Amino acid sequence: MTASVNEALLRSLTPKVLGILVRRGADFAAAEDAVQDALIEAIRLWPADPPRDPKGWLVTVAWRKFLDATRADAARRRREDLVDEEPAPGPAPVQDDTLQLYFLCAHPSLTPSSAVALTLRAVGGLTTRQIAQAYLVPEATMAQRISRAKRTVSGVRFEQPGDVATVLRVLYLVFNEGYSGDVDLVAESIRLTRQLAAMIDHPEVAGLLALMLLHHARRASRTAPDGSLVPLAEQDRSLWDTAAIAKGIGILQAALARDRLGEFQAQAAIAALHADAPTAEETDWVQIVEWYDELARLTDSPIVRLNRAVAVGEADGARAGLAALADLDDALPRYTAVAAYLHERDGDPTTAARLYAEAAGKASNLAERDYLTRRAARINAGRGR
Structure with missing residues (x-):
């Protein structure tokens, strides 16, 4: 995406537009392809002629791309009755299907690596090239992985309830992948988890977000200038992001107050005790053991x-x-x-x-x-x- 296009806007609109196409009856794989084609058109046209309603523009163009692809495919002619009437142009629906996309991309039939790639593409709005660079694999390899994942979930009913725990595991996998290439997967996982937390009121979603913030707060101290690992006890705590630590602890405390303990809240509590200690020697190891007991039980x-x-x-x-x-x-x-x-x-x-x-x-x-x-x-x- 070029600098003259608002990349953050496009990435935020991607799952919303995809959700609208799927709800209209488009097959997930075909809808995702159509949205990607629409994004390419946006990158080409918006710098010279930005739309008044970016979401509506993307929905209209993506739907037309979907219709063109469907009508051109003789094997799909049986679907012509479904797509023959194009909805009238106008403001895009307010309903946001991003939450359902989270659940769809974390479908239990997908392998963890495929679920992560599909989540980054469909919900995160990243390109195949960006995802491939982040995972240090050839773009063709990542394209095949994403295509297989899309085919796997294409037959899944969009309105089926999803498993929050599975979605959280996928997001945690993204977080643990680290960062490389153009895309910082640590920052991306935090962005996606924030997005999920804004859509669903669940203490474990808050627990995962707190855990990510607390771990990410120590990022600058984890490696020496030569790239070697620095263990927690030897890290320079002046490099820790105190604002992120305070934010993470605040989110965690609110989640724990709901008395619905889960594994991510317990992990975040352990991370908070490490982050809250002024020095390694002042770490409250007794309380950390107690939290590990809770985590082992869970x-x-x-x-x-x-x-x-x-x-x-x-x-x-x-x-x-x-x-x-x-x-x-x-x-x-x-x-x-x-x-x-x-x-x-x-x-x-x-x-x-x-x-x-x-x-x-x-x-x-x-x-x-x-x-x-x-x-x-x-x-x-x-x-x-």
Whole structure:
């Protein structure tokens, strides 16, 4: 999108226009293609002749694109009765179907990666090229992924109720993808979650938004100038975004006051305790353990119990943390790294160095591998090896 076109406006209108076409009877996949064609026309024409009613303009052009494509496709001639009468031009309907699009894009028949890509395209208004760059894959690969996802959900009835928990998981997947290319997926996930929170009154939506804001507030301190990871205890807290922290805590407190606890609220409560501590030494680890207990009860997740073992080690000592760790499967991701840390805290550098080196070999990304390798090297250097 060129600088002379209001990109934010187009992205905000995309799901609304798509929803109108689907409600008129258009197949989701065909409607999405028509909306994308209309956006291209907007980019070409609006700089010289901006419309008075951008939404109405997009609806009219997208609907005509849809009709043209439908009539040109001989295999779809049976649908001519449905689309033969074009609605009269005029103001676009006020009804906003964006919420239904969230649920449609997070349909349980889609794989997580497909649900994320479709959400970014249909609800986020991003182009295939932008999504491909963000995921560091070829544009053709992403186009195929999105096309398959659209075909999968095309037969789903638009008015079917959706599962909020599934939508939230998809948004959290977007958030955890990080950022690259032209699109910052962290910022994009926060934007989409804000949008969802404005449409649906649900404490878990608020909990996820709070969690994102609290994590995002520490972004500037997470890596050193050379790109290496900086663990939480060593981060420069003066770099934390205090306004985002205050906003996140406020949203969380309002959600918790409704007494409908969910996993994202519990995660946000843990993040808030970290963000609220003036120094690493002043972190309220006892309360963090209590929140991990709540989170484990809600999710029964072994990863949650792994993180709880770290918190127990901080609250009650490394031996207690190792005892909590002993109850878990050592094949869990990060298990070896956690064991290394707790052994280091317990004064066993030999075991810690060996486990750090082993964990580095299992690391899922280069930054994590380099960090664990440096930890092992530092311990060995301190022992004169």
